[in-house]
Amino acid sequence: METAMRKSELIARLRSEILSLQGFRTPSLGQHSDFGLGPVEAAFPNGVFPIGAIHEFISSATEESAATSGFMAALAGRLMKEDGICLWIGTRRSVFPLALHFFGAAPERVIFVDVKKERDLLWMIEEGLKCEALAAVIGEIKEISLTGSRRLQLAVEQSKVTGLLHRVNPRLNNPVASVCRWQISPIPSQLDTGLPGVGFARWNVQIVKVRNGEPGSWQLEWSNGRFTPITRPVIKRVGKRQILRAV
Amino acid sequence: MKRYVAIWFRHLTTDQLILLRPELADVPFVLASPERGRMVVRAASIAAKTSGIDKGMVVADARAVLPGLQIIDDDAELAGKLLYNLAEWALRYTPIAAMDLPDGLLLDASGCCHLWGGEVAYLKDIVTRLRGFGYDVRAAMADTIGAAWAASRYALTDTIISPGDQVNAMQVFPPAALRIEAVILEKMQKLGFYQIKGFIHIPRSVLRRRFGQSLLDRLGQALGYVHENLEPIQPLQPYQERLPSLEPILTATGIELALKRLLEQLCTRLAKEGKGLRQASLKCYRVDGEMRQIEIGTSSPSCSTHHLFRLFELKIATIEPALGIELFLLEAPVVEDMTEQQETIWNIAGQNKWAAIAELLDRLAGRAGTDIIHRYLPSEHYWPERSIAEASSLREEPAIPWRTNRPRPIHLLRNPERVEVTVPMPDYPPMLFRYKGQIHKVRKADGPERIEQEWWISEGLLRDYYILEDETGARFWIFRLGHYNEESNPEWFVHGFFA
Helix, strand or coil, X not given: CHHHHHHHHHHHHHHHHHHHHCCCCCCCCCCCCCXXXXXXXXXXXXXXXXXXXXXXXXXXXXXXXXXXXXXXXXHHHHHHCCCCCEEXXXXXXXXXXXXXXXXXXXXXXXXXXXXXXXXXXXXXXXXHHHCCCCCEEXXXXXXXXXXXXXXXXXXXXXXXXXXXXXXXXXXXXXCCCCCEEEEEEECCCCCHHHCCCCCXXXXXXXXEXXXXXXXXXXXXXXXXXXXXXXXXXXXXXXXXXXXXXXX | CCCEEEEEECCHHHHXXXXXXXXXXXXXEEEEEEECCEEXXXXXXXHHHHCCCCCCCEHHHHHHHCCCCEEEECCCCHHXXXXXXXXXXXXXXXXXXXXXXXXXXXXXXXXXXXXHCCHHHHHHHHHHHHHHHCCCEEEEEECCHHHHHHHHHHCCCCEECCCCCHHHHHCCCCHHHHCCCHHHHHHHHHHCCCCHHHCCCCCHHHHHHHHCHHHHHHHHHHHCCCCCCCCCCCCCCCCEEEEEEEEEECCHHHHHHHHHHHHHHHHHHHHHCCEEEEEEEEEEEECCCCEEEEEEEEEEEECCHHHHHHHHHHHHCCCCCCCCEEEEEEEEEEEEECCCHHHHHHHCCCHHHHHHHHHHHHHHHHHHCHHHXXXXXXXXXXXXXXXXXXXXXXXXXXXXXXXXXXXXXCEEEEEEEEEEEECCCCCCCCCEEEECCEEEEEEEEEEEEXXXXXXXXXXXXXXXXXXXXXXXXXXXXXXXXXXXXXXXXXXXXXXXXXX
């Protein structure tokens, strides 16, 4: 009985050691680190958003890539905090810097690198990820090989910089050495009490793959500078009037 | 103290011809060009000279002396071109090399000789190398340009006039050694002044009365009383380090070692003066006379050896050493003062963080050019394309806060794209629109937000912007260009996508 306890304890300890080697932080006792992703964070091992790792985002259509850019900007904003600097690298930039402000990322602290030659792109992302002074590196790269992504993974293991790779409409859905594969798509927004007009940005956030975690899908709204999980409104009929109420 | 070297190419153009056409080596030939209807000899080869043919002769007369004489057309600009190339070659001996038309070079050797192990070795190296190329040269070194020139032309061997000794050395030279006009020379000849010592002690006022001021100037220049300027073929770089190599360098490792040493020297100097370099170039002079160059630029002044080396490192592979590199020259044409401000940019704790990013950007720019890096600041314009402005430097901070009272899309199209819409008049948002062949039914809409042209910048139609959300939840930024009127329907454009 006692040895069994010891064994499971040992395994738990080893597991957390392996996780920390893989770039996951173990929250120390009594300290709750909240990245602000709400329920999504439960998908990650130890329930902590892995920083200092490579995240991969896949989008297929224009609307999806816009939603992904918004989501990534929000993540970058959290990673940059008050004074961090972020590198945004790509070959065909469509991001409007001013709009980054809406997602909590200071546009003046984002440095855009508009690479002209596709073959320089991976090298530049890698160089960026090696630079410990950066808070995050966002790379818009269409195709990346497993070997290529391993290079990036090795770079972040050294530097602890978080890398967000955005793959717009990739030809191959090949495996990539990333800690997590995301898919973000827009869903209809909702204004309180059914007012007309367009509401806050709402996304269907899907984690397709996550290392040592639980994949899943959530609906989030970006409002007031933070992620809010959406609870499905239930319409109750009271007499002839419709009442919208969140449950 | 200044030291100058004068080099005299005794047969500059004919030597060059023999270099190009070795079969001419033993044949008497002259270079000639027409003058007043007859061909006149401009330069004669050594073989021709032994038969008494010299420049200035008419070709017909020369032919009479030597029937087998070869006549080659003279190119009046050849000497200038040759001298320019030779002066460029001579840059490996000194940063200040000048052409001395029609047949000489002048080098400012001050402070250069010790690199070759003394003045004797320095001069010998120059002369041996030039003779090795096939040029018949004489060279001399002295404190003044005038004395060096005179000794190179009128001394019988290569001469080094020791510092301060030019008065003595000049005594035995003829007046022509002073580079004076033919008229004055003739006058002196008539008066019996065959050597400079004949008139060097004559009072200046007397000399001036007889021969004019120009003789006094030339005399003063030769003896060192009057300053004479060199016109170097390349402007002198204030920040320059040079490293001659004893053996030609062939390998990348060799180039790296040389570069590191030069960078250390330059950076130590820059750091002392509180400056950092923005641009630098490494010039590699090869044994075959060619020069290869690599250049780097930095986004902020830097005097970090390590960082600059890494920038150069990316380009070392492009240098072809061919037969070997014998001189490395590191130049910093653009340097700037290092400011305290750089260390406090963006309130980052510790200057290392900022330095690391600046160095990263330099590396990226070094690979693909500086125009790939952009940073934006808010600009006081409503027109969306003009509402952001590129930051002029990495140090610049926003002067005004970002405007966020109006929603702006996360993706903005560089050029708005036309769409077909179905829209109720007059100011309602579209009910559906077709974008890239796909029909989107509008479920929710916001707007219009009218943005007028800024007439002081450009004229054109206003835009009425709407935010549209289709049934799938995709959000668009669409505008109508101009008002509705009787003649035409205004066009609609997609300008962006909201997240």
